[in-house]
Amino acid sequence: MIPPIDSAVLAANPKFALLHKTLVTKHLTPDGGTRNHPRRGERDGVATELADLRLKSTRAKILQKALEELPLTSPAPPASKTSSSRQSTPAVEIPLPAELAELIILLTLSLKSPSPLQLPNLSANLQTIAALVSTHITAHALPLTRLMNPHTNPSFLHRQIPSLASSVLALREQISTLRLRLAANRTALTDLAVKLLALYTAQSSAVIRILEQTTHGSLSRHARSHAEMLSLSCSTSATEAQQKWKVAESLVYGPEAVRALQMYREHLRDGKVRMESRKGGAERELQRYGVGREGGKERVMKEIARVWEEMEGEVEEVRGDIGRLRGR
Numbered sequence: 556m557i558p559p560i561d562s563a564v565l566a567a568n569p570k571f572a573l574l575h576k577t578l579v580t581k582h583l584t585p586d587g588g589t590r591n592h593p594r595r596g597e598r599d600g601v602a603t604e605l606a607d608l609r610l611k612s613t614r615a616k617i618l619q620k621a622l623e624e625l626p627l628t629s630p631a632p633p634a635s636k637t638s639s640s641r642q643s644t645p646a647v648e649i650p651l652p653a654e655l656a657e658l659i660i661l662l663t664l665s666l667k668s669p670s671p672l673q674l675p676n677l678s679a680n681l682q683t684i685a686a687l688v689s690t691h692i693t694a695h696a697l698p699l700t701r702l703m704n705p706h707t708n709p710s711f712l713h714r715q716i717p718s719l720a721s722s723v724l725a726l727r728e729q730i731s732t733l734r735l736r737l738a739a740n741r742t743a744l745t746d747l748a749v750k751l752l753a754l755y756t757a758q759s760s761a762v763i764r765i766l767e768q769t770t771h772g773s774l775s776r777h778a779r780s781h782a783e784m785l786s787l788s789c790s791t792s793a794t795e796a797q798q799k800w801k802v803a804e805s806l807v808y809g810p811e812a813v814r815a816l817q818m819y820r821e822h823l824r825d826g827k828v829r830m831e832s833r834k835g836g837a838e839r840e841l842q843r844y845g846v847g848r849e850g851g852k853e854r855v856m857k858e859i860a861r862v863w864e865e866m867e868g869e870v871e872e873v874r875g876d877i878g879r880l881r882g883r
Contacts, residue, residue, distance in 0.1 A: 559742035563749065585735055615666075621688045622663040627656040655680055659687075705818040733806050740803045747799060751792045758785045 565572035665672040
């Protein structure tokens with residue numbers, strides 16, 4: 556970004572002011588680049604190619620990171636209405652098949668290694684892996700979409716995911732524009748402050764002169780009028796400086812940003828209330844089984860579970876013996 560220059564410096568050096576205006580309007584861009592370079596076409600081509608390569612590299616890194624963080628489980632199927640009405644239990648994740656999990660691990664290692672590994676079953680399971688990766692990336696993109704669209708119904712947030720990249724780019728451009736405007740307003744505010752200090756200095760000189768005239772002679776109307784004019788000028792400059800300050804403050808904390816922060820605070824508060832409600836329900840459900848209550852009901856339930864586990868082991872041993880006898 557081209558640094559701002561004090562207007563007093565430009566006013567005191569008209570040739571430099573003309574040079575500065577020519578450079579800013581004809582030869583330089585707001586970020587300090589060259590507008591009309593002899594090799595501009597070649598540079599644009601290189602910049603486009605670099606952007607494409609960065610995009611490909613970013614996609615590859617996102618895919619590699621998603622495969623590394625991909626949970627080797629899948630959500631359980633939804634429970635029936637009868638079982639859900641009797642007892643509400645949390646959803647249990649089902650492990651992926653061993654072959655698919657091993658293929659995902661090998662695919663992640665193949666992306667990291669300089670020489671690709673042989674994956675014979677990749678084409679057969681490619682759609683399943685793509686669906687798992689898509690679900691994982693969507694789960695990570697939903698919080699960003701919620702921040703970008705705080706007023707959208709959570710049930711429809713997934714529809715805003717395709718436009719997330721364009722929204723981020725638009726926000727970045729808006730931030731760059733606001734930074735330029737903020738720098739310009741700061742320069743204008745500095746100029747007004749300098750003018751205000753000059754007026755205060757002139758007013759102080761006028762007050763001293765009036766005091767001298769009052770002490771040592773008759774007070775002149777011209778000096779009094781001049782002092783009043785300077786006082787009014789100072790008041791006007793102070794009001795303008797205060798308005799500029801409010802404009803600069805509104806650029807940083809606009810009404811949309813304030814509303815978005817308030818909505819996010821309400822969302823966090825509602826989430827906390829829901830979590831407290833779920834915690835109370837879980838504690839009541841555990842109390843039905845004797846957990847957290849005095850008495851031996853919890854110990855009896857644990858003993859029943861231990862005996863059941865032993866019986867299952869014995870049943871499995873009997874089944875193995877029967878199988879061996881049939882094999883003979």
